[in-house]
Amino acid sequence: MDIETKIKQDMKALGCKSDMKIALAYYLYMYLVDEKIMYDTEYCYNKDIDTLYVVARPNKQEKPNIYVPIPTQDMLSIDFINQIQENLCTVETGPTVNLAFIEGDFTTVIYTFTKGLVNREPTGTIGIQRAKYYRSFIDNELQKCRNEILNAALDGGVVDDDDCEVLE
16 A cells, blocks of 8 residues: 555544545645655644644744645635634644645645734724725815815805806
């Protein structure tokens, strides 16, 4: 039995039923071992969120990092990333999770997400805040020009004779 078959069988024995997730996790595992030369690399499975992931140390002195394989065609949301962090991050690994986006040709790009750095505002709140900002900006501009606007209104404005046409 070759090493690939053995590792994929081990991943399946952990509880993962998806051949796609197993293939991606296997590729990520090999990528971290062979190309990134990580230490203490092991694959794990979380049944609560049905996710295979890899834990590895970039060097012997650092704490282990979590790497989750994600196919690039999957749609991600902040809720999904929060769910991964809630279920996978431990005291030992810290609040950071690395999402390894894997393309069909196995091109891999790894992004790091750290829990608790910034709370993202809900989408509706952003629009309300933007509207408040613009309203505040308009109010400030009107306040600056208030006297000019009032004087122009009281004087009836200035009209050039060239602009007027006499109607009979």
